[in-house]
Each structure stands twice: as structure tokens, then as C-alpha cells.
Amino acid sequence: MKFMKNAALTIFGVSAIAISTTETVAFGDTMKIGMPVAQTEFMAVFDQPFAAGFMMGVEEINAGGGIGGSVMLEVMQQDTRSEAAQSMLLMEEMIDNGAKVIFMSAGTSDVYAAGSIASQAEVLAFTAATVAGFDSVTGEYVRTLGPGDNQAAAAGAHFAADGLGAKTAFLLTSPDDPYTAHSTGYFASAFEAKGGEIIGEASFNLFQQEFGNVVQQIRSLPSEPDVIFTYAFEPDFPILVRQARAAGINSAILGGDAIDSPTIYAMGAAANGVYHMTLLPEDLESRDSMTNLVPVVQAAYGEGAGLDAFTTSGYLTAMLVRDAVLATGSTDPRDLNAWISDLEDYDTGMGPLTYKGLGAQPLATMHFVEVVDGAREYRGTVRLDADQIPAAVQ
Structure with missing residues (x-):
């Protein structure tokens, strides 16, 4: 046949x-x-x-x-x-x-x-x-x-501005991997285009166990940022969240789909105020x-x-x-x-x-969820136009 x-x-x-x-x-x-x-x-x-x-x-x-x-x-x-x-x-x-x-x-x-x-x-x-x-x-x-992370991070900026009403953002970047190195730049360009302001930036190393310097830098700002944006992932991200919350930082923390994992949700109330992108509709x-x-x-x-x-x-x-x-x-x-x-x-x-005209990574619809007491709550959906996607860093 x-x-x-x-x-x-x-x-x-x-x-x-x-x-x-x-x-x-x-x-x-x-x-x-x-x-x-x-x-x-x-x-x-x-x-x-x-x-x-x-x-x-x-x-x-x-x-x-x-x-x-x-x-x-x-x-x-x-x-x-x-x-x-x-x-x-x-x-x-x-x-x-x-x-x-x-x-x-x-x-x-x-x-x-x-x-x-x-x-x-x-x-x-x-x-x-x-x-x-x-x-x-x-x-x-x-x-x-x-x-790609350029599309996802830009969508995150749209969600931060439109969904969270954020006016200010703090960026946390790691140079150790292109995923964590470039995402903050993609976010910043889209966030500023939406009228937002980047009020601080710090860096970290993958598998870092201590974020005290980052926490202190955020606490020393004249006012707490509306959102902290990072593409940190496990095992770094849970450590960052726990130390930031222990220091009294209440900013929304926005990450990528890499933290859509059982480990993050197992943190329970300790992860309240964490938001992330997901491709899964409600x-x-x-x-x-x-x-x-x-x-x-x-x-x-x-x-x-x-x-x-x-x-x-x-x-x-x-x-x-x-x-x-x-x-x-x-x-x-x-x-x-x-x-x-x-x-x-x-x-x-x-x-x-849609792959046509976009190469390896398609245009996709992205959803944003908030972690609330170990459960997910859907907060918004973003689908960019192709011309809203920042050029990839080569």
C-alpha cells in the first residue's frame, strides 16, 4: 500500500x-x-x-x-x-x-x-x-x-507591562548560557518600547548557591522594582526566590518556561508572586x-x-x-x-x-501563569506579530 x-x-x-x-x-x-x-x-x-x-x-x-x-x-x-x-x-x-x-x-x-x-x-x-x-x-x-527566547522574552515584556501593570523592571542575567545571557536584552527592548524603565541589572553564575549580592543590590534601589525578570532555571531559580522573599523583596518575579516544573510548584507559598511563560493553554x-x-x-x-x-x-x-x-x-x-x-x-x-518565513522557531501563542500556594493561576495570553520579535543575538 x-x-x-x-x-x-x-x-x-x-x-x-x-x-x-x-x-x-x-x-x-x-x-x-x-x-x-x-x-x-x-x-x-x-x-x-x-x-x-x-x-x-x-x-x-x-x-x-x-x-x-x-x-x-x-x-x-x-x-x-x-x-x-x-x-x-x-x-x-x-x-x-x-x-x-x-x-x-x-x-x-x-x-x-x-x-x-x-x-x-x-x-x-x-x-x-x-x-x-x-x-x-x-x-x-x-x-x-x-x-525562541527572543520571542518569549518579548512576550514576557508585553505581559509585564499590560498584564501586571509594571512600570519598572530589574534584570538578572547569567553570561554562562545564551538562554540566560540574551533573554534580558530581548525583554528590555520590548519593555522599554512599551514605556517601561529598567532600573537595575545584576549577573549570576549557573549553579550559584548564594544570591546575597543580588538581593542587596535590589534592596538598595530607591524603590522596589515592579518586576524582576530572569531566565534563571533549576537549581538556581528556587534559591533566588527563597532568598529574595526572605529579604522582604515582594516584587513580581517573572521567568521563562524552563521553570514550569514540579520543583517550583512544590515550593508552595514560598513561590507566591512568581510568574512564568507556558505554551499550555488553560x-x-x-x-x-x-x-x-x-x-x-x-x-x-x-x-x-x-x-x-x-x-x-x-x-x-x-x-x-x-x-x-x-x-x-x-x-x-x-x-x-x-x-x-x-x-x-x-x-x-x-x-x-507558524514556521513559514521564521526559520527553526515558530510564531506561537504564549500564556502566563502565576504560582499561588503551589498551584497555577492563568493571568494572560500574548501572541506577538512577527515584526515585534527582537532580532536574535548571533
Whole structure:
């Protein structure tokens, strides 16, 4: 059996025309997918939920007889040990073993080191890394399912100004990773364009255990900032929050989607006044696109477990691969990548994504939540126009 070629298809609400291909899909085909992600060391806390969600999607597809009832997915998993050099070795090994799609680590250094290997081999790769403009280094075959940090940080500025009514902001930056180094600049440019004022800035190092100097700098300001903006993540972010609150600093603390994690919510009332971006809409679990995922997540994590951003994004990445194969009638990575690059308002189930004209990272709808006594409360939604996204720092 072969899929019809050049037929109009509707996938997740997106109309597309199947393009001519070099590798048509036949009954009994197996499509190999490589998964070089961190199973150990510091990146495992991020990579493992994404990988788990992706595997939930793969298992659902295979349980239904494969993509289109014909293409089974075979996943090769190995541990990068949170090391960029190991990511490079595993990327080469998995491509040599026939992988047509790679689900790689979210580590920025891993993406920069190994992503270009995928593009040179014309193999489609997905990552949860959000550092903006990485495709200028990796090439056109490495993609994300979410926005770059330039888009997300600018959206954070719009939320701070419009949703929180913030007039002043304090920035906390780390030069140790592009994600933490550049996000504050993106926020500042958008916040100032909205009429806001940056009244202070400090820096920190990743895995820093003491934020006393930062706390003292904030306390020494003539007036407390309306919002503290930082893309610090675990384990630094919880330490920062506890020390700031212990010092009597009551400013709203606004972070990125990397802190949308059980650790932050487990802080309970200690994290009150923390806000972060998420791609998950408030009504996500009731949407038809999540019907199959919710019970699988609850079986894995316990009755009553909700969907988190990491697991959900991994699952939806598997569904994007499925839709690309169905739409093109091909398992050739060149065809899949070309189809994705032309998508406009592709409905993932979380919201519409547009890749066309935007490179590796799509235009997305972002939601902002407040942590209240260990629970999330939705406070606003932002979707920027393409011309409102700051240029990526190269």
C-alpha cells in the first residue's frame, strides 16, 4: 500500500498539498528515529520529560498500526550524559544507523555542537532548546516546537507591562548560557518600547548557591522594582526566590518556561508572586487532541497528574512527525523539513504555530501563569506579530 501523492490533505486543521518525494511510504516500512538525550547529569531534568512525552506519542502511533497504518517507528535511545561531545558522537552514530529524524537534547551546547551534523546529513532534528537564532549555526534541519527566547522574552515584556501593570523592571542575567545571557536584552527592548524603565541589572553564575549580592543590590534601589525578570532555571531559580522573599523583596518575579516544573510548584507559598511563560493553554486537558495523552500521563505519574509543558511538547513533536509523513507521503527528511518550513497556523492542539518565513522557531501563542500556594493561576495570553520579535543575538 502507498499513500496517494499530490492529494489535498487536512492534518490537525491545516490544509496542505503533498509534495513530490524521493522515498514513498509503503506498507511495512519502519522509520528510524534517534534520541540522543540526557538520561543523567544536569540536563536530564529537562530532557527526560520531553523524551517521555515523545515516546508516549510514538507508542500511541505504533499501537494504531503505525503512521497511516503502515509506517512503524523505531526509536534508538542513548545517554548524552549532558555532554556536547557525546551528543556529537551519538548524532553521527544514529544517522549512520539510518535515523531519519533525531529528537535531541535541549542543552544549548548540545544543539550548537551536534545540530550541524544533522543539517549536513539532511536529517530532520527536533530540540526543546529555545535559544534564538541557533539555526544560523546548526543549519535549516534543526527545529523546535516552541518559540525562541527572543520571542518569549518579548512576550514576557508585553505581559509585564499590560498584564501586571509594571512600570519598572530589574534584570538578572547569567553570561554562562545564551538562554540566560540574551533573554534580558530581548525583554528590555520590548519593555522599554512599551514605556517601561529598567532600573537595575545584576549577573549570576549557573549553579550559584548564594544570591546575597543580588538581593542587596535590589534592596538598595530607591524603590522596589515592579518586576524582576530572569531566565534563571533549576537549581538556581528556587534559591533566588527563597532568598529574595526572605529579604522582604515582594516584587513580581517573572521567568521563562524552563521553570514550569514540579520543583517550583512544590515550593508552595514560598513561590507566591512568581510568574512564568507556558505554551499550555488553560483548557488543554479538555481538548480533543489530548484525549489519548491524559490517561497515559496519569498511568505513568499517578492518578490526577496533569499535563506539563515538557511532556506535552514531546508528545506533540511525535504528532508533528506523523502529520508530516501523512501530508507528504514520504519518510525522506528533506520532504518532511520542506513541509514543516511552509506551515502557517498549524494547530498542535496547544495552539497555532507558524514556521513559514521564521526559520527553526515558530510564531506561537504564549500564556502566563502565576504560582499561588503551589498551584497555577492563568493571568494572560500574548501572541506577538512577527515584526515585534527582537532580532536574535548571533
